[in-house]
Amino acid sequence: MSEELAISEQVAVYRREFPDVDPQVETIVSTLSRLARRMSVAYGRHLTDLGISQADWEVLKALIVAGSPYRLGPSDLAKRIGLTPAAMTHRVDRMEAAGLVTRTRDEKNRVRVNIGLTELGREKWLESMRMAAVFEESLLQDADAEQRAQLAGALGQMLRRVEQDQPDALGRCDDLD
Known part of the structure; x- marks a missing residue:
């Protein structure tokens, strides 16, 4: 399994491939997306602990x-x-x-x-x-x-x-x- 890129590295790749992307907007949205995934996993673990x-x-x-x-x-x-x-x-x-x-x-x-x-x-x-x-x-x-x-x-x-x-x-x- 490959490691996930840091948000700044991910945004740099996006900018390389799509120069029109707003790096600030992409940083915010990518961070929110990653946070939501991580929170979902954490909540899932809590619920599993409760059965x-x-x-x-x-x-x-x-x-x-x-x-x-x-x-x-x-x-x-x-x-x-x-x-x-x-x-x-x-x-x-x-x-x-x-x-x-x-x-x-x-x-x-x-x-x-x-x-x-x-x-x-x-x-x-x-x-x-x-x-x-x-x-x-x-x-x-x-x-x-x-x-x-x-x-x-x-x-x-x-x-x-x-x-x-x-x-x-x-x-x-x-x-x-």
Whole structure:
């Protein structure tokens, strides 16, 4: 396996091959891309340590975000996560077997099923958040409050621009396969 180039070396190669590239912009974007990959690996390791997957975490998060009583119908859950109903069913089957979620009939409409968060699922989510908070704080330990605010503002602007220019992306790359 070859070593990854330093960002400055990577940008130098880009400039050699495509002289019109803005080195400052490319440095920022390449750094963000590399940071996102490294963070994704770190989060994945944390979740593995907890015995859950990134896919499990997405479901747990969607149920937490829905608020108490932490239940959603399968189609609502699938939409929030960006999955097909069939993929959601498979994921919920696996998570139910692991004790992370439950399936119950809706009390008002017995045809409807709700996916609910179990105490174990909530504990796994909370522990993942504790681990993430420690990790994320360590990432930003060298930045003071003003620098953090500036970074948050700049990244927010970039995110809004991507969402404006690519409104159907929603963070998924399924259409790029």
